[in-house]
Amino acid sequence: MAKYIAVHTLKKSAEETMQVFAEAAPEMARAMAAGETPAKCIKTWNPIPHGRTDYIFCLWEAEKPEDIEASLGDFLNFVTIDNLQVDEIDWEEAAKAGG
16 A cells, blocks of 8 residues: 555635534544545644644555545545655654664
8 A cells, every 4th residue: 555645725614624524533434444445544634723724634545546535535525635645754663773
């Protein structure tokens, strides 16, 4: 599986988007954990509670970017998505290897 950073911008207000996300997140998490989605979100970094409403960032595992879009489904009515395939560097592991 490849790793992708998904950069999201909001299509609707932060309040509306976060309300929908809070309602959808438990089922989305359950479906991803059960392998019922074509992609899996590993982490999300959400700056909205800290006053930044311009971006949300997610780290995904997927075969292709379209799998991420399929996994988000109707939530794409609330956010845009720009998928960037990335390599992951584990700095803790790098420090252990160097020392």
